[in-house]
Amino acid sequence: MKITILGAGAMGSALTFPLLDNGHEVALWGTEYDVDILNALRGGAHPRIGVKLGKVELYYPEELSEALENSKIVILGVSTEGVVPIFRRIEKEIGERILVTISKGLLDFEGKIVTVPEAIWEIKPDSIRKTVAITGPAIAKEVASKNPTKVVFSCVDIKTAEFTGSAFKTRYFGVELSGDIRGSEIAAALKNVYSIAIAWVRGLETSLNSKLNNIRGVIATMAINEISHFVELAGGRKDTVYGLSGLGDLIATFGGGRNGMLGELLGKGLSTSEALEELRKRGVGVVEGYKTAERAYRMLKQFKAEIEKFPLLRAIYEVLYKDVNVSEVIFRCLQDRI
Amino acid sequence: MKITILGAGAMGSALTFPLLDNGHEVALWGTEYDVDILNALRGGAHPRIGVKLGKVELYYPEELSEALENSKIVILGVSTEGVVPIFRRIEKEIGERILVTISKGLLDFEGKIVTVPEAIWEIKPDSIRKTVAITGPAIAKEVASKNPTKVVFSCVDIKTAEFTGSAFKTRYFGVELSGDIRGSEIAAALKNVYSIAIAWVRGLETSLNSKLNNIRGVIATMAINEISHFVELAGGRKDTVYGLSGLGDLIATFGGGRNGMLGELLGKGLSTSEALEELRKRGVGVVEGYKTAERAYRMLKQFKAEIEKFPLLRAIYEVLYKDVNVSEVIFRCLQDRI
Numbered sequence: 001m002k003i004t005i006l007g008a009g010a011m012g013s014a015l016t017f018p019l020l021d022n023g024h025e026v027a028l029w030g031t032e033y034d035v036d037i038l039n040a041l042r043g044g045a046h047p048r049i050g051v052k053l054g055k056v057e058l059y060y061p062e063e064l065s066e067a068l069e070n071s072k073i074v075i076l077g078v079s080t081e082g083v084v085p086i087f088r089r090i091e092k093e094i095g096e097r098i099l100v101t102i103s104k105g106l107l108d109f110e111g112k113i114v115t116v117p118e119a120i121w122e123i124k125p126d127s128i129r130k131t132v133a134i135t136g137p138a139i140a141k142e143v144a145s146k147n148p149t150k151v152v153f154s155c156v157d158i159k160t161a162e163f164t165g166s167a168f169k170t171r172y173f174g175v176e177l178s179g180d181i182r183g184s185e186i187a188a189a190l191k192n193v194y195s196i197a198i199a200w201v202r203g204l205e206t207s208l209n210s211k212l213n214n215i216r217g218v219i220a221t222m223a224i225n226e227i228s229h230f231v232e233l234a235g236g237r238k239d240t241v242y243g244l245s246g247l248g249d250l251i252a253t254f255g256g257g258r259n260g261m262l263g264e265l266l267g268k269g270l271s272t273s274e275a276l277e278e279l280r281k282r283g284v285g286v287v288e289g290y291k292t293a294e295r296a297y298r299m300l301k302q303f304k305a306e307i308e309k310f311p312l313l314r315a316i317y318e319v320l321y322k323d324v325n326v327s328e329v330i331f332r333c334l335q336d337r338i
Numbered sequence: 339m340k341i342t343i344l345g346a347g348a349m350g351s352a353l354t355f356p357l358l359d360n361g362h363e364v365a366l367w368g369t370e371y372d373v374d375i376l377n378a379l380r381g382g383a384h385p386r387i388g389v390k391l392g393k394v395e396l397y398y399p400e401e402l403s404e405a406l407e408n409s410k411i412v413i414l415g416v417s418t419e420g421v422v423p424i425f426r427r428i429e430k431e432i433g434e435r436i437l438v439t440i441s442k443g444l445l446d447f448e449g450k451i452v453t454v455p456e457a458i459w460e461i462k463p464d465s466i467r468k469t470v471a472i473t474g475p476a477i478a479k480e481v482a483s484k485n486p487t488k489v490v491f492s493c494v495d496i497k498t499a500e501f502t503g504s505a506f507k508t509r510y511f512g513v514e515l516s517g518d519i520r521g522s523e524i525a526a527a528l529k530n531v532y533s534i535a536i537a538w539v540r541g542l543e544t545s546l547n548s549k550l551n552n553i554r555g556v557i558a559t560m561a562i563n564e565i566s567h568f569v570e571l572a573g574g575r576k577d578t579v580y581g582l583s584g585l586g587d588l589i590a591t592f593g594g595g596r597n598g599m600l601g602e603l604l605g606k607g608l609s610t611s612e613a614l615e616e617l618r619k620r621g622v623g624v625v626e627g628y629k630t631a632e633r634a635y636r637m638l639k640q641f642k643a644e645i646e647k648f649p650l651l652r653a654i655y656e657v658l659y660k661d662v663n664v665s666e667v668i669f670r671c672l673q674d675r676i
C-alpha cells in the first residue's frame with residue numbers, strides 16, 4: 001500500500017527503510033524547511049542520517065496533494081511545533097486515512113497543554129480511532145542502518161495500532177502494541193525533559209574530573225518514577241512508563257541527543273542562556289526538552305497536582321528558568337523521597 | 339557508637355567514610371584474604387579504592403573478637419560466598435547487634451537458593467528483625483570520594499532500618515528506608531545478572547563498529563521488567579525494582595563493573611570460557627553475575643515459574659551456559675513481549 005511521510009527530517013526519513021523492506025510504496029514529502037534535504041536526496045545521502053534512502057518518491061512543498069494521493073497511512077514526521085500547522089493543511093483531504101505521530105513533545109493548544117494526538121483530535125474529533133503514536137527507543141540513524149530497534153504503536157483502537165504496526169514490522173524493527181496513547185505520548189515528551197537532568201551529571205563529571213555514576217542512577221530513578229506519577233495523574237498507565245516508551249527511550253538517549261547536550265552544558269556551570277547560545281553556535285536545532293519542561297510544569301498545574309511530589313521536575317524548571325545552580329539541586333535530590 | 343565492618347574490600351572500606359563523618363568509632367576487620375589490604379592501609383591508600391581511610395581501627399584476621407567488642411552494628415562486608423562462613427564464626431558472639439549485609443548475590447544454602455539475609459536467618463532465626471540490607475547505586479570509589487550517593491536500607495523492622503540508616507546518613511550519602519528486604523536483595527542480585535546482557539550491546543557495538551543505543555534501551559527495559567516480575571513471584575514489591583535497589587543500581591553500573599566486562603567480551607563474540615579466561619588474565623576477581631545467573635534460574639524453578647515469561651534471563655543463561663551466540667539472542671529479543 002502507499003504510505004505518505006510528511007517531513008523529510010531524520011526520523012521520517014529513517015522510517016522509509018522498514019516500510020520499503022515490507023514492499024510498501026513510500027512517498028516522502030518535504031516542508032519548506034526540507035528543500036535542501038530533498039535536493040540532497042536526489043542521488044545523495046540524507047544529510048542528517050548519513051545514508052541514501054531506497055526507492056522513495058520525493059515530493060516538494062508544493063506537491064502535497066500528489067504526495068497524499070491514494071495513500072492509506074500518513075505519518076506526521078514534522079517537529080512538535082509543526083504538527084498543528086501541517087495538519088491544518090491536510091485536514092480536509094485526510095478522510096479515513098490513518099494518521100501516525102512521531103514527534104515527542106507537548107503542545108500549547110489555545111492555552112491548554114495537550115499531547116500531540118490530542119491537538120489533532122481538537123481539530124478533527126473523528127480522527128481519534130485513526131491516530132497512532134510511535135514511541136520508544138528509536139534513534140533515527142540506527143533505524144536507517146537497520147540496527148535492531150523496537151518501538152510501541154499506540155492507539156485508542158488497538159486494531160488500528162496492529163494494522164499500522166504490521167506495515168512497519170521487520171526482523172530489525174520490532175513492534176509492540178498499546179492502547180495507552182496518552183501515557184505513551186506523555187512519557188515520550190517528559191523523557192526529553194528529564195534527559196536534561198540526567199545529562200547534568202555528565203557535565204558535573206567533566207568539571208569535577210570525577211565519576212558520578214551513583215548520582216546518575218539516583219537521578220534516572222527519580223526521573224522514571226516522576227514520569228510514572230505524572231502519567232498516572234494524566235490518566236495513563238504506569239506500565240507504559242516502565243516500558244519502551246519511557247524507560248527504553250530514556251536509556252537509548254542516555255549518552256547523547258540535543259536535550260543531553262543542553263543538560264551537559266548546564267552541568268558544567270553555564271547558565272541556560274549561555275548554554276542555548278553555545279548550542280546555536282554549534283548549529284544544534286530546537287532542543288525539545290527545554291520548551292517541554294515549561295509546558296509539563298503548566299500541565300501539572302492543570303491537573304492541580306502538588307508540585308512537591310515532583311522534586312526533580314521542579315529542579316529542572318528552576319535550573320532552566322530561574323538560573324538555579326545544578327550542583328545545588330543535585331545535593332537537594334539526595335534528601336528527596338523517590 | 340562503635341561499628342564493626344567485617345571485610346576490608348572496596349565497599350566495606352568505603353562505608354567507613356560516612357560513618358566516621360557522623361562521629362562513630364569504626365573497626366575494620368580484614369579476613370585472611372585482606373591481609374595485603376590491611377598492610378597497605380597502615381599509612382597508605384586502599385589498593386582497591388585508591389584513597390587513604392580516615393581514623394579507622396584496623397584488625398587482622400586473628401583479632402575478630404577484639405574487632406567485635408562493644409560494637410552495636412556489624413557490617414558483613416565480605417563477598418556473597420563469604421557471608422555464611424564468616425557469619426558462622428561470629429554467630430555465638432553476635433547477640434543483639436544489628437547485622438548489615440552489603441553483598442549482592444544469591445546463595446545455595448543446603449540445596450535451596452536464598453538471598454543473603456535469608457541464609458543468615460536459616461542459621462540464626464531470631465536475627466530477622468535485626469538484619470538490614472544496603473542496596474542501591476553505590477560504587478565504592480565514589481562513596482570513598484564522598485561523591486553524591488543514595489542507597490536503600492531495608493529491614494523487616496523499619497525502626498531497625500531507620501536506626502541503622504541514621505548512622506550512615508550524611509550530606510553526600512542519602513538514605514531511603516524500605517520494609518521489602520526480600521525484594522531489595524533479589525533486585526540487587528539480579529541486577530548483576532542482567533548487567534551482563536546490557537553489556538553485550540557494548541561488545542556488539544565494537545565488533546560491528548556501529549551504535550546500538552536503541553537495542554540497549556530495549557534490553558535494559560526487558561531487564562527491569564523481568565526483575566520486577568521475578569521479585570513479585572518471590573513475594574517482594576515491584577516498586578522496589580523500579581527504585582534505587584533495581585533501576586538505580588542498574589544504571590549506575592551501566593558503563594562498567596565486572597559483570598559488564600564479562601558481557602562486553604561475550605558481545606564481541608567470545609565464548610564464556612574464553613571470556614572468563616580473559617578476565618582472569620586481566621586480574622579481574624569473581625564475576626558475581628555469572629554464578630548468580632544459574633542460581634536465579636534455579637530459584638525460578640523453586641517458584642515453579644514459567645521460564646517463557648523470562649526470555650532475557652533465558653537468553654543470558656543460554657549464552658553463559660550453553661554457548662549460544664549473543665547476536666542470535668538479540669534479534670530474538672525483538673520478537674518477545676516486554
